[in-house]
């Protein structure tokens with residue numbers, strides 16, 4: 653459901669632009685509101701969430717989808733953890749399509765889906781691992797199935813998945829209220845072999861309000 657935020661950009665406590673194709677790891681405190689902003693349109697923002705006070709507690713896609721009985725996320729969706737606690741709640745959304753099933757692009761999937769010579773292209777999984785290594789609190793084992801904000805991956809009638817042209821646009825955003833202290837791990841997807849970034853990866857912005 654499309655819900656516009658009443659938050660003023662000028663009142664944001666923190667702003668950061670993630671360059672096209674780059675990772676970003678940061679924290680949002682309990683009660684703060686996080687906006688992910690698709691600056692130029694059709695940019696997949698691959699995202700994972702962890703409890704900052706216990707990083708072994710992380711976003712659980714199975715529990716989240718089962719509890720809301722819906723494969724997609726939008727306003728009102730609660731992101732549940734693997735320990736059964738709410739991590740964040742979606743409180744505004746002007747895109748209304750966020751993928752929970754497609755996962756992150758990787759060397760392996762680029763090779764299988766496209767061609768052997770795509771193996772060394774930049775990927776979201778590499779981004780996640782680089783950011784984890786740099787931060788130190790997260791490890792390879794913490795990289796689970798992620799959310800792809802702004803990415804259009806319809807489930808077909810046969811139960812398959814297709815990577816379709818995006819339905820996001822410049823300035824579309826999603827807002828999440830943190831229900832605990834949260835580590836946010838983002839890969840601003842560098843994928844060039846399918847339309848998830850409109851064949852042209854672009855920057856995305858993070859804004860946080862107290």
Ligand SMILES: [Zn+2]
Pocket residue numbers: 698756757775776777841842843
């Ligand atoms: Zn990707």
